[in-house]
Amino acid sequence: MSTAVAISHPASEEWKQPSRGIVGMACLIVAESAIFIIFVVAYIFYMGKSLSGPTPHDVLDLPIFSTICLLSSSITVHFAVHELRAGKIGRSSWWLAGTVLLGGIFIASTAREWYELIYRHGLTIRTNLFGTTFYSLVGLHASHVIAGLIMLGIALIFSLKGKVNSSHADRLEVLSIYWHFVDAVWVVVFTVVYVLGR
Amino acid sequence: MVTHTPVTSIANSSAAARKHGGAFDVLQEWITTVDHKKIGLMYIGYALIFLVIAGIEALLMRVQLAVPNNTFVSPQTFNRLFTMHGTTMVFFVGMPILFGFGNYLIPLMIGARDMAFPRLNAFSFWISALGGVLLYFSYFAGSGLYGAGTAPDVGWFAYAPLTARVFSPGHSTDYWTLSVLLSGIGSIGTALNIVATTLCMRCPGMKLSRMPLLVWLYFVTSCIAFIAISPLTAAQIMLLIDRYLGGHFFDTQAGGSAVLWMHFFWIFGHPEVYILVLPAFAFANEIIPVFSRKAIFGYPAMVAATIGIGFISMGVWAHHMFTVGLGPNANAFFTLATMVIAVPTGIKIFNWLATLWGGNIHFTTPMIFAIGFLFQFLIAGLTGVMLSASPFDWQLGNSYFVVAHFHYVLVGAILFMIFSAFYYWYPKMTGHMMSEKLGKWHFWLFVIGFHLTFDFMHIPGILGMPRRVYTYEADRGWAIWNMIVSSGAIFQTIATLIFVYNLVWSYFKGPEAGADPWDAWTLEWSTSSPPPSYNFAKTPTVESRRPLWDLKHPEDPDANYE
Numbered sequence: 001m002s003t004a005v006a007i008s009h010p011a012s013e014e015w016k017q018p019s020r021g022i023v024g025m026a027c028l029i030v031a032e033s034a035i036f037i038i039f040v041v042a043y044i045f046y047m048g049k050s051l052s053g054p055t056p057h058d059v060l061d062l063p064i065f066s067t068i069c070l071l072s073s074s075i076t077v078h079f080a081v082h083e084l085r086a087g088k089i090g091r092s093s094w095w096l097a098g099t100v101l102l103g104g105i106f107i108a109s110t111a112r113e114w115y116e117l118i119y120r121h122g123l124t125i126r127t128n129l130f131g132t133t134f135y136s137l138v139g140l141h142a143s144h145v146i147a148g149l150i151m152l153g154i155a156l157i158f159s160l161k162g163k164v165n166s167s168h169a170d171r172l173e174v175l176s177i178y179w180h181f182v183d184a185v186w187v188v189v190f191t192v193v194y195v196l197g198r
Numbered sequence: 199m200v201t202h203t204p205v206t207s208i209a210n211s212s213a214a215a216r217k218h219g220g221a222f223d224v225l226q227e228w229i230t231t232v233d234h235k236k237i238g239l240m241y242i243g244y245a246l247i248f249l250v251i252a253g254i255e256a257l258l259m260r261v262q263l264a265v266p267n268n269t270f271v272s273p274q275t276f277n278r279l280f281t282m283h284g285t286t287m288v289f290f291v292g293m294p295i296l297f298g299f300g301n302y303l304i305p306l307m308i309g310a311r312d313m314a315f316p317r318l319n320a321f322s323f324w325i326s327a328l329g330g331v332l333l334y335f336s337y338f339a340g341s342g343l344y345g346a347g348t349a350p351d352v353g354w355f356a357y358a359p360l361t362a363r364v365f366s367p368g369h370s371t372d373y374w375t376l377s378v379l380l381s382g383i384g385s386i387g388t389a390l391n392i393v394a395t396t397l398c399m400r401c402p403g404m405k406l407s408r409m410p411l412l413v414w415l416y417f418v419t420s421c422i423a424f425i426a427i428s429p430l431t432a433a434q435i436m437l438l439i440d441r442y443l444g445g446h447f448f449d450t451q452a453g454g455s456a457v458l459w460m461h462f463f464w465i466f467g468h469p470e471v472y473i474l475v476l477p478a479f480a481f482a483n484e485i486i487p488v489f490s491r492k493a494i495f496g497y498p499a500m501v502a503a504t505i506g507i508g509f510i511s512m513g514v515w516a517h518h519m520f521t522v523g524l525g526p527n528a529n530a531f532f533t534l535a536t537m538v539i540a541v542p543t544g545i546k547i548f549n550w551l552a553t554l555w556g557g558n559i560h561f562t563t564p565m566i567f568a569i570g571f572l573f574q575f576l577i578a579g580l581t582g583v584m585l586s587a588s589p590f591d592w593q594l595g596n597s598y599f600v601v602a603h604f605h606y607v608l609v610g611a612i613l614f615m616i617f618s619a620f621y622y623w624y625p626k627m628t629g630h631m632m633s634e635k636l637g638k639w640h641f642w643l644f645v646i647g648f649h650l651t652f653d654f655m656h657i658p659g660i661l662g663m664p665r666r667v668y669t670y671e672a673d674r675g676w677a678i679w680n681m682i683v684s685s686g687a688i689f690q691t692i693a694t695l696i697f698v699y700n701l702v703w704s705y706f707k708g709p710e711a712g713a714d715p716w717d718a719w720t721l722e723w724s725t726s727s728p729p730p731s732y733n734f735a736k737t738p739t740v741e742s743r744r745p746l747w748d749l750k751h752p753e754d755p756d757a758n759y760e
Binding site for chain 2: 017023031033034039046125
């Protein structure tokens with residue numbers, strides 16, 4: 001019985017298991033959500049507890065345009081996967097490019113917001129509790145956007161070079177799930193920081 | 199520990215040829231491997247090295263505390279010793295040794311070729327290993343380049359505001375933070391891998407309801423890890439922001455809260471206890487039935503109890519913080535939640551007893567360790583119920599009673615089961631049996647040492663001895679108890695040396711094990727010992743929870759009863 005196997009009857013029904021890519025990404029999302037929850041809890045816990053200004057009400061503006069861009073990019077990445085699965089590589093590339101562009105606009109407007117906050121309002125991470133929690137939470141989200149943009153950018157380059165075909169649709173789907181997660185986190189951050197916190 | 203794995207596949211035959219080239223090639227093979235068995239063994243080997251280091255730290259502390267007014271080590275050194283001992287034991291012994299066994303066993307038990315993500319597996323191991331190295335590198339570089347260097351001395355839970363730059367200058371606290379952060383990333387990676395392997399890599403017929411309980415428990419442990427370890431990662435990022443960027447998360451001068459750190463740490467810290475103990479339960483679930491010659495009693499109840507523990511463990515963290523003054527509502531909630539967790543745990547103990555009941559018990563070394571575990575875990579659980587009552591905890595919080603309680607869990611339950619697992623799966627991993635005679639010596643000496651140390655450690659706690667004091671006055675009445683506690687450490691040290699000797703001796707001189715030395719029932723025993731790199735020549739198919747029973751008893755397969 002050295003390398004023997006257990007009884008090998010033919011399996012009566014077809015043996016189906018979930019895709020490991022999607023399960024792996026789901027696990028990562030659960031773990032990342034826990035990290036975000038801790039940062040959100042810290043933000044809420046310290047709301048209005050800063051000992052000095054500036055306060056959120058003084059300096060924060062609603063980032064409506066960049067929010068629309070980021071949320072739309074969820075739709076474009078969905079179509080990129082959809083077209084790739086249908087074998088339409090060219091269309092998929094266009095949708096991917098749109099996603100990268102929209103995500104890029106979001107990051108650029110975050111950068112402009114931070115520039116304004118630092119140089120016009122004098123709010124840095126060490127100014128007060130608001131500065132500490134704001135830059136940490138928004139920065140944590142922005143770093144996830146950047147990581148997503150790098151991965152989407154790589155996918156786009158491969159796609160433009162003609163190295164992608166419909167068999168890669170599952171992999172792009174895993175990436176798109178990550179991107180949807182980043183968008184969903186932004187909804188929470190937006191609500192907490194720009195709506196409730198202001 | 200193990201350097202030869204029969205390599206028979208064509209893809210690896212060149213590696214086999216190179217193996218004769220010298221130590222460098224062997225080293226390269228191990229460093230670049232993505233094989234779950236090799237990574238598992240590296241996890242175990244690395245944890246054993248840290249076990250010895252952290253054990254020596256414990257010994258030094260016991261020497262210092264053996265007599266009153268001792269000056270064996272300075273107060274500063276003592277602070278570093280208990281910080282390093284705690285951090286090492288939790289993050290660089292407990293986690294890696296359990297993940298090591300999980301890595302090795304899970305694919306074998308579910309009939310898979312490897313983990314779901316082999317390269318992520320290697321990454322997780324090496325990032326955790328880097329964390330351990332960084333922690334000890336602090337001894338040389340803790341004060342930065344200008345000083346002689348010191349290790350972290352903030353305690354393993356590193357309460358704020360002691361960790362602020364003003365109170366902990368130098369870099370020792372940063373080494374602690376970074377090493378824990380890296381270990382956390384590695385743990386998340388491995389947990390992710392275990393969940394994906396369990397859900398996606400099972401062989402045909404291995405339904406969730408037929409998985410060995412060990413796999414079930416590792417699955418639940420990994421799910422807890424996502425929710426428990428990530429908060430610690432987040433809290434460490436906040437601490438780094440405070441220390442390096444001048445943030446104010448835990449800076450009480452700027453309105454920050456020290457209690458928030460306590461919450462964040464214990465949201466990790468308490469589920470962590472279950473992350474460590476569930477794999478120990480997992481070993482017991484495999485070992486007790488085999489040596490009782492009976493199928494496990496109450497398989498569905500075991501799974502349900504495990505999932506119950508997983509959920510309840512998320513809502514008990516603040517019982518570490520009763521002495522903070524949480525208010526009556528929070529105290530009542532966390533007292534009740536903590537007591538409730540005794541219910542699923544009790545179900546498990548009754549199931550193990552029912553498995554033993556009427557069984558044909560074989561008192562082999564793995565089995566006697568498992569029986570030791572059963573009784574000691576019960577006592578550990580009972581002192582846990584005592585401490586869960588907040589008024590009782592106000593009296594004994596941060597005393598040696600607490601230290602005795604959690605060492606009863608960590609040593610009396612978890613370490614005993616880890617030893618048991620070594621004796622049980624060593625033949626599979628190396629192809630050689632461990633010496634039963636040395637194993638019995640190891641067990642009895644360790645039991646004596648364990649009870650001398652940790653039974654008697656409760657008493658100075660009740661008499662008011664606080665933890666983390668580097669010495670005490672002679673007139674406190676603690677001296678005799680501390681002497682007994684310290685003398686127990688000698689027995690434990692000798693027993694551990696015997697164990698290490700047994701590991702090495704058996705590798706060279708132990709009798710051949712064969713594929714299935716224990717007449718066991720799970721799939722890992724159906725392949726050769728040690729298993730080939732491809733695990734199974736042909737993907738197995740299973741029809742019940744005990745596929746090898748079915749194979750050996752075709753006239754009476756388990757499937758008839760499940």
